[in-house]
Amino acid sequence: MAAASKGPRNLITDVAGLRVGNAQDNHIKTGTTVLVGDKPFTASVHVMGGAPGTKETDLLAPDKTVEQVDALVLSGGSAFGLDACSGVMDGLRAMGRGFPIGTMNIPIVPGAIIFDLINGGVKDWDENPYRALGQNALQSASERFATGTAGAGTGAMAAMQKGGLGSASIVLSDGVTVGALVVVNALGSVTTPGDKHFWAAPFEVDAEFGGAGPDTKAGHTTPEPSRKEQAMMLQATEGANTTIAIVATDAPLAKTQCCRLAVTAHDGMARAIVPSHTPLDGDLVFGVATGAGTPVDQSQFREIAAAGAVCLSRAIARGVYDATAAPDDLLPTYQNMNARS
Template sequence: MHDDITDIPGIRVGHDTDLTAGTGCTVLLCDSDAVGGVDVRGSAPATHETDLLNPIHMVDEVHAVLLTGGSAFGLQAVAGVMRYLEEQHRGVDTGVARVPIVPAAAIFDLAFGSPHIRPDAEAGYRACLQASSDPVIQGNVGAGTGATVGKLVSPLLAMKGGLGSASTRLPDGTLIAALVVVNALGNIHDPETQQVIAGTRELLGSDTLAANPFSNTTIAAIATTASLNKAECTKVAQMAHDGMAQVIRPVHTMFDGDAIYALALGPRDTPRLPSAQAAQRVSIIGAAAAQTLARAIIKAIRHARTLHSIPAAQA
């Protein structure tokens, strides 16, 4: 196992990275249709196709998830992912065309490099072309390129965030994995030592505080080999937010757009468990998703490197 989300069979991850502009996007492609759910806890989200994942809505298949920089502008990259999937004949069959379902979420990184260069349709398409089941490149890559953390006092005192991924195998063989972009207002705490490993730096004499609290948001995708329905995926996404709360403080603020997508890639024809057993299984998967996401966040910080004068934590 790689200890990342490509341990889930049928998942490929690709990045498009612009180090100069300090932005990029990351795509998670599903080689077979996945069942999806979502839970948004931050109060400043930039998202696409979240309503469709509501369990009361009809479509129950997802073909990719996009995590991107560029704030709401970066959601343009969805068009490139959809174009790639259409070329692969993937999507919901509407009778006249196949429509790819690509939920997406964006971080605000416009203040990091260039505010005028953001991921676009071509960036999303390039990320798809790079997608593979190889170990996921982490740190300053893709949607994590312009990510920073520790901005509660001022963005000028931030440290480098990034992209991270981790996976867990349950005793019954079920796999749960996380892919996360860590761009939080809060500080990052090591769950074992409870020490801050990345966050607000000390104010130096030459520093002046800037009032721009909007450059935040932690976004993630959870995937599992279990067979779950949309309501169960939504519960897993909800529980996975506990992983953010374990290591990001504060989290889910008015200036964060924290969002988690959950994908189930298990066989669609698996017999349903009795309700009590199904609830227990979802609870176990959700708890494992939280722990896995917390590890992925720490890995994002450990893999990040100094960029555009924003210092990284010590590896």
């Protein structure tokens, strides 16, 4: 990949026309994150995990009629969290957004969820809170947003430490911008044995996740016992893990290219989380393009797709690095674990 630099915010919102909103409930230890465009954007999706939780993702397949969507939702809450999409739809409809049919506007809002129902939060709600969280996240959408313990990353956990919401961007030498947004709630570990070095370290830019550098010890094959599994007191963790992400560019991609962008971005997930794409994860990536005009040729697309994978690796590490401690957490944060090193 040609020389590139991170964008001015080092967030997915360096891609022109995109905004991100977060909403969370610290009592429940959960939240929702929304990616919304100034106008509808082209999108597709690819799932590599064995236990996904999704809404409206079938229409994103390359052979389906719908080309563009109004927003994408990443949420905590497992199946309950899918209701966040309804809150975003309500908010967009009130703005006059959506696919027009007769006198109606129907916002197209696909979404995906993580399992964060066992994380030290109090899950005693009488009414599903995620519809309201979705609306609130949409209302807060901005070009700047919090990462780490925020939005859909509020209650996330990786194998060895708290997970979180991460983002990163790259500006390619030809001016094209690529960005990633991710919720890290993986079965696998984002750090090598010893908890100091990120698997994503070779891709780090400007010490954006601490600058510890790559692990000099080679030959890692079997991850250490998961603190997450021990903390959750589960013999099996089916459905209790997932890393969900969005990779976006301002280049004019066709829907088929957005699908391939999502496929390639999974390489970045596998470089940053070990193991990835297990039967017990719901790993998923949305591919997004905001640009208009003739789709880019294969040579340029190859550079964009490679950048998307690198961006996602960096965003995963940043999400965990930026996590902050909260009362009743089941796992420590990366920074607290390494405070004395």
